[in-house]
Amino acid sequence: LRKGVECVVDVQPVRWEDIGGLEQVKMKIRQAVEWPLIHPGAYKRMGLPLARGVLLYGPPGCGKTTLVRAAATASRVTFLSLSGAQLYSPFVGDSEQLLTEAFQKARALAPSILFLDELDSIVGRRSEGSSSHSVQERVLSTLLNEMDGVGIRKDEKVDRLLEEDVQEGYCTNAVTDIKESEFRDNTRVLVVAATNRPDLVDEALLRPGRMDHLVYVPPPDTEARLQIFGVHTHKMPQRGVDLHQLASDMEGYTGADIENLCREAALCALTENLQAVSVGPDHFQQALRTVKPSLSKELEQLY
Numbered sequence: 001l002r003k004g005v006e007c008v009v010d011v012q013p014v015r016w017e018d019i020g021g022l023e024q025v026k027m028k029i030r031q032a033v034e035w036p037l038i039h040p041g042a043y044k045r046m047g048l049p050l051a052r053g054v055l056l057y058g059p060p061g062c063g064k065t066t067l068v069r070a071a072a073t074a075s076r077v078t079f080l081s082l083s084g085a086q087l088y089s090p091f092v093g094d095s096e097q098l099l100t101e102a103f104q105k106a107r108a109l110a111p112s113i114l115f116l117d118e119l120d121s122i123v124g125r126r127s128e129g130s131s132s133h134s135v136q137e138r139v140l141s142t143l144l145n146e147m148d149g150v151g152i153r154k155d156e157k158v159d160r161l162l163e164e165d166v167q168e169g170y171c172t173n174a175v176t177d178i179k180e181s182e183f184r185d186n187t188r189v190l191v192v193a194a195t196n197r198p199d200l201v202d203e204a205l206l207r208p209g210r211m212d213h214l215v216y217v218p219p220p221d222t223e224a225r226l227q228i229f230g231v232h233t234h235k236m237p238q239r240g241v242d243l244h245q246l247a248s249d250m251e252g253y254t255g256a257d258i259e260n261l262c263r264e265a266a267l268c269a270l271t272e273n274l275q276a277v278s279v280g281p282d283h284f285q286q287a288l289r290t291v292k293p294s295l296s297k298e299l300e301q302l303y
């Protein structure tokens, strides 16, 4: 892909155990993303179709992106990521062309995951009055075509772009022994998308053969909040902090809020005394004055 849109990314490794709670969601994602990429033969043997697309939806800050990264880490496939902000940046040029190139690259580097972050900002719902030639409309139809497998082509331009990118260190491909027959295999490109606003995603994308699996990533309950605390205080020495109590008092806090709270509490301890060796309950209480819950009942009702 052109320079400026670094769509092949090195996945900051995330292990499944770095994600607190969400046990059922993790299992669904392993089944829909990780296993088909690592063991396509097993799916074939069982007569199970390989999904083309998986859509994760749910409130912000509850772990969608982290889950996709964990699946990519575990699958050890090429990971490409594209967001609306990248696609519609005034500096990158033609958005449809960028999307097409992302798919071409994903195919060339298959097996791969193409992650579409903030899917609603990439392809919103078509509105009645909008012109059929709006950029978003064209991007949507490009995405639908690509997902349907139209436009698979072995093309010299892609090979050249890839070569350039490899030389310049933009891409890494975890799988080295790809056979030529598999190299262009469209089924091994899995599109994984995430959105906070599933209601804004065009229905055409949700038809079978496109986003085959919809996975809801819910806000954490008390038990999940406790486990998220476990993840984010793992390396933090504490004294006398009742994480059970904190977790049960923190209705409305997301995983991202809990991560912030832990960071704030440690900073409070250091602000008090740079020589501090542990974080205490007061520091968490102080942090709670600034870190507020992101979730509200109204927000949760969206899902």
Ligand code: ATP
Pocket (backbone or CB within 6 Å): 018, 019, 020, 021, 022, 059, 060, 061, 062, 063, 064, 065, 066, 067, 194, 195, 196, 228, 231, 254, 255, 256, 257, 259
């Ligand atoms: P958005 O929709 O805003 O992109 P998201 O649902 O994709 O949010 P993430 O980006 O995955 O959320 O999470 C934000 C931060 O919160 C991450 O840095 C992650 O470490 C932390 N986090 C969220 N959920 C969890 C969890 N269940 N366990 C551990 N950390 C979590």
